[in-house]
Amino acid sequence: MSKGEPLLDVRGLSVDIRQGATALRVVNELSLTVRRGEAVGLVGESGSGKSMTAFAVMNLFPSPLARVAAGQVLLEGRDLAQMAPAELRATRGARVGMVFQDPTSYLDPLMPVGRQIAEPLRAHGRTEGLEARVLELLDLMELPNAARVARQYPHELSGGMRQRILIATALAMQPALLIADEPTTALDVTVQAGILKLLMRLRRELDLGVLLITHDLAVVAETCQRVNVMYAGQVVESNEVGPLFAAPRHPYTQGLLASILSPHSRAHSLFSIPGSVPIAGQWPGGCRFHPRCPIIRAGLCDTSAPALQARGSGADRCHLSGEPMAADAWRRNEATSP
């Protein structure tokens, strides 16, 4: 596989959740790519379809009612939908590892963590050198006193250590792709920084593709090279990290960025996007963001759905993003400049 070919190539992915006779579309024609050694962020509020996207990449949903309705997921050039169940299982854990939000409930409470790290190895038929590999992984996770930690149970470890155990488990088989679903959301800010640093070091050293799913743009800014912003099941803007943070084009992205707290934020000037993400199935016609958008143009935004248009290094899904007024949709710069 050449360096340029994407490791993960999601094309026009749609995910449905069956509800009786009808189906609820929770992810709508989502496309993204992850290359080796590249960290890609998938950002959005709760309910925007981020996690469903991650499960679709594993072709494994937490509910039997969810299914991939359209589109392709190509992993190292191979279509997951074409794989036989046994082949899929051989892929999970071996080529793709996954890390979750709450390390506590994702670890078996009755199994020493060393054995849990070895489980993927066992599941993929490795029987020898398990212990050595586990210790090596624990060292890689920067956990001191690896031999002792390996014998401990999850409840004996701190949250940050548990997350490192989960990462070690995900990386046991040296996968090419790591999906991290809100890996730091349940952790303290200081621990969070440690985990993010670790993830980025692993990305560099292991030439790992990372798909980082988060609601926190600050996390993305620190770690990713590319960002995809999701709103109501769609990608509304994607770009490289630099341009996206310097000049966000979609009003939603601008709103998200304005919501980040800084030392200069004061209680009276806190910003939040009015309203909330509509729940799946009640998405408005036209542009899905138009009821919350400050620069809505009647007759356009509420009737025709904008397509994802490539602009410069990125792409966005806004009718008006080419116009000057869209550069600062929330008039934050006018309002806050002295």
Added chain:
Amino acid sequence: MSEVTLTPDAVPAVGTPFRNAGFRRRLLRRPTTVLALAFLLLLFGLAVCAPLVTAYDPLGGGDSALLEPLSPGHWLGTDDLGRDIWARVVHGTRISLTVGVMSALCAVVVGVIAGALAGYFGGWLDALLMRIAEFFQTLPRFVVALIMIALFGTSVLKMIVVIAALSWPQLARVVRASVAALAQSQFVDAARVAGMGHGAIIVREILPNAAAPIIVLGSLDIAMAILIEASLSFFGLGDPNHVSWGAMLNDAQQYLRSAWWMSAFPGLAIALTVLSFNIVGDALNDALNPRGNSK
């Protein structure tokens, strides 16, 4: 309290700490539990070395006097055929414990397999297995055991099979409930994501977490099985080649007034054994359940 039903509340939460240092302390907190455990240990000891601790043949009378009261030669007296009661009670331990433990073991194996399959896979398999379990549960255990043994003849093996066949559904239902809950848990999702197969997930991830109710119900099933075996023997449906407490009670019926020792000691043996297994079962339930530790 021959039958203790476990409500979902009583099923210990995920993460039952078997290896927790507090487990032994919680288990042995009450003196009655210690006594019951000691009694059961003694019972197993007697069953194993029955010929060593008795001087008489439990089945043949020999030349002893008939209906002899308690004496230095016959500690617990003799029965209407001159057989030593102590020897018979001790040898009866073997049959009771064999039937009790083996049938509970069979019931646990069948119940765990059926419950795990039903709880993990759900769907039609769940429906099928649970309907079968319900069919067995609706039958009154003792009456069915009586009819089966009366129809097909008696032997220790047949008793074990019949009692196990009537005991597994309760276990299967409890296991199914635990497994169904655990199958939704996130560490099982993590195991699936790691590429583990269904079998490995059930055996390595789910069942260890569902072990507590299985152990508790298993110990209660032993008591139940001992009671059924004694009852069958009392009705003359026991294995005639072995000494059984129930059969001894049957023999003793005509001599209740004249030779109280013939009924008292086997009766006491049954009562104490069943009571002990129930006490230990309850104590295990409390000790394995992290909640409700206030006592």
